[in-house]
Amino acid sequence: MDNTVMQSYDWWPSPAKLNLFLHILGRYENGYHQLQTLFQILDRGDELAFELVSSNDITLSPSIPGVNDEDNLIIKAAKLLREHCGINRGVNIFLRKNLPMGGGIGGGSSNAATVLVALNALWNCKLDTSELAALGLKLGADVPIFVEGHTSFAGGVGEAITATELNEQWYLVVNPGIHVGTADIFRESSLPRNTPAIEWDNYTFDATHNDCQTIVCDRHPEVALLLQWLLQFAPSRMTGTGACVFAIFSDEISARRVLDTLPGKWTGFVAKGVNTSPLLQKLKP
Numbered sequence: 001m002d003n004t005v006m007q008s009y010d011w012w013p014s015p016a017k018l019n020l021f022l023h024i025l026g027r028y029e030n031g032y033h034q035l036q037t038l039f040q041i042l043d044r045g046d047e048l049a050f051e052l053v054s055s056n057d058i059t060l061s062p063s064i065p066g067v068n069d070e071d072n073l074i075i076k077a078a079k080l081l082r083e084h085c086g087i088n089r090g091v092n093i094f095l096r097k098n099l100p101m102g103g104g105i106g107g108g109s110s111n112a113a114t115v116l117v118a119l120n121a122l123w124n125c126k127l128d129t130s131e132l133a134a135l136g137l138k139l140g141a142d143v144p145i146f147v148e149g150h151t152s153f154a155g156g157v158g159e160a161i162t163a164t165e166l167n168e169q170w171y172l173v174v175n176p177g178i179h180v181g182t183a184d185i186f187r188e189s190s191l192p193r194n195t196p197a198i199e200w201d202n203y204t205f206d207a208t209h210n211d212c213q214t215i216v217c218d219r220h221p222e223v224a225l226l227l228q229w230l231l232q233f234a235p236s237r238m239t240g241t242g243a244c245v246f247a248i249f250s251d252e253i254s255a256r257r258v259l260d261t262l263p264g265k266w267t268g269f270v271a272k273g274v275n276t277s278p279l280l281q282k283l284k285p
């Protein structure tokens, strides 16, 4: 794709998230896990653009290497919305993929949410946020939070959302270069599944943890090394089911200073934690 053509598109943000903590309370009969987590939305992410076409085709360019288009959450979300709303049109979708995949920062889920929110507007579907979130849940447990677009506590499988306001903090997010499959971690028999429920009002970072972290560190010593390295500088924790690890700073300069000394084998980025998603900001007139 010609760069000048790409630049002329109206790009929609698809932000990343962090799980500031992740507690596993139990397991439902369908095998899904009952969670408590705090989704922190970040100001950094992927971007998507949409070109409406009169044919019925839904295309994505560029495709994501290693992900078949029919399995791509972007295409799946567009098809789901089109079917749900009885739309007889197609769309060419363009992607700027900036986020590492399978790192626990929600890139795929966020992409799906951005497609639902953007095409709801562009196809004039007129679904409200809760209808869109319910559609999103069919694509993944993390999609509703990105549709709702607020930093939130979540219970259930991740869909029972309570928006919250956190103090603005800066995060250094580091990718150890390892892909951790969410389903693989949840299949582990030694995964702790009995953390007691907490009241959202009682949340502090220090009093919480990530129940997946020990297993991922045991399986992937590189994640343990990364965590140990970051802990020299700031409170740090793995996000989601891994493998990215984040460190928390009160200001951007301190976060960037540590990023500058990051060993070359790892890649990272600095992002601001935001209470309202950049996707929601775009929808505002």
Ligand SMILES: C[C@@](CO)(OP(=O)(O)O)[C@H](O)COP(=O)(O)OP(=O)(O)OC[C@H]1O[C@@H](n2ccc(N)nc2=O)[C@H](O)[C@@H]1O
Pocket (backbone or CB within 6 Å): 019, 022, 031, 032, 033, 034, 035, 037, 103, 104, 105, 106, 109, 139, 140, 141, 142, 143, 156, 157, 158, 182, 183, 186, 239, 240, 241, 242
């Ligand atoms: C646990 C989290 C925390 O953010 O992990 P990350 O994927 O971000 O690392 C997410 O909620 C994941 O959400 P998402 O990645 O959308 O998961 P899904 O596609 O719905 O599920 C992938 C697989 O994970 C397992 N799964 C997922 C969510 C959940 N509450 N219990 C589960 O047991 C199921 O085996 C499911 O087949």
Ligand SMILES: Nc1ncnc2c1ncn2[C@@H]1O[C@H](COP(=O)(O)OP(=O)(O)O)[C@@H](O)[C@H]1O
Pocket (backbone or CB within 6 Å): 064, 067, 071, 072, 073, 074, 100, 101, 102, 103, 104, 105, 106, 107, 108, 109, 110, 111, 112, 182, 240, 242
């Ligand atoms: N648009 C997409 N972006 C990223 N991953 C996708 C997408 N569509 C499908 N996937 C699949 O979902 C998996 C998890 O991706 P991602 O959402 O980035 O990670 P996580 O759930 O760990 O935060 C990927 O490894 C990939 O196989």
